[in-house]
Amino acid sequence: MIDLYYWPTPNGHKVPIMLEECGLEYEVHPINMLKGDQFDEAYLKINPNNKIPAIVDRDGPGGQPYTAFESGAILLYLADKTKKFIPSDPAGRYDTIQWLFFQMANVGPMFGQCGHFLQYAPERIQYGIDRYQGETKRLYRVMDKRLGEVEYLAGDYSIADMATYPWVKINHFHEIEIDEYPNVKRWREAVGARPSVVAGCAVLEDIMKLGDPDDEAFENLFKNQNVDRR
Numbered sequence: 001m002i003d004l005y006y007w008p009t010p011n012g013h014k015v016p017i018m019l020e021e022c023g024l025e026y027e028v029h030p031i032n033m034l035k036g037d038q039f040d041e042a043y044l045k046i047n048p049n050n051k052i053p054a055i056v057d058r059d060g061p062g063g064q065p066y067t068a069f070e071s072g073a074i075l076l077y078l079a080d081k082t083k084k085f086i087p088s089d090p091a092g093r094y095d096t097i098q099w100l101f102f103q104m105a106n107v108g109p110m111f112g113q114c115g116h117f118l119q120y121a122p123e124r125i126q127y128g129i130d131r132y133q134g135e136t137k138r139l140y141r142v143m144d145k146r147l148g149e150v151e152y153l154a155g156d157y158s159i160a161d162m163a164t165y166p167w168v169k170i171n172h173f174h175e176i177e178i179d180e181y182p183n184v185k186r187w188r189e190a191v192g193a194r195p196s197v198v199a200g201c202a203v204l205e206d207i208m209k210l211g212d213p214d215d216e217a218f219e220n221l222f223k224n225q226n227v228d229r230r
């Protein structure tokens with residue numbers, strides 16, 4: 001049994017997608033980041049970085065509970081645990097890790113900032129929009145080229161696709177025209193049609209729609225950077 005500490009956001013979705021794909025049993029523990037649950041002392045013992053997602057595998061290495069945070073590390077952990085969605089041959093494994101890191105180090109942070117400056121910044125800061133939407137478009141071009149050469153990011157369907165899909169699913173939030181990236185569009189349709197991806201993205205989905213955060217949510221999400229709440 002896996003305890004999943006979660007809120008329905010792109011980084012969150014990655015983990016239930018993988019749990020569904022692997023047929024692993026899991027129990028969802030909502031961490032309402034709009035209300036500041038990510039700062040609770042009990043949760044900080046699970047994720048010292050006060051963000052979702054995190055897991056506790058009750059049956060971890062050596063039969064002991066194992067705690068993991070950072071969505072990419074969680075996907076890798078689950079892939080190694082189940083021997084699924086990462087090839088066992090070294091080159092295929094490293095290809096998958098490369099595209100997983102590409103998501104973690106590029107797609108997540110840049111798309112995240114793009115969405116922030118477009119949708120949440122209290123004032124319109126054109127420099128920030130141009131900087132991060134420009135990077136977002138560049139990353140779409142990188143993915144489009146890659147996906148013109150291979151079916152999925154690392155060749156076969158893998159944890160790299162599971163990490164990337166939830167961010168590409170919300171292209172409208174980043175004001176990206178998906179038709180301009182036909183190979184990404186083809187890939188997005190293929191990944192999005194998988195029953196486990198649909199099920200993973202649906203976990204707690206009705207709780208949060210992307211949109212205007214209220215004052216409390218704004219405080220918890222964006223005003224805490226300069227205040228140590230831990």
Ligand SMILES: N[C@@H](CCC(=O)N[C@@H](CS)C(=O)NCC(=O)O)C(=O)O
Nearest residue numbers: 009011033051052053070071072221
């Ligand atoms: N690199 C981290 C990023 C996690 C992350 O940014 N999570 C966001 C939701 S998508 C969060 O928990 N935000 C709450 C906060 O910043 O207080 C991962 O991939 O796990």
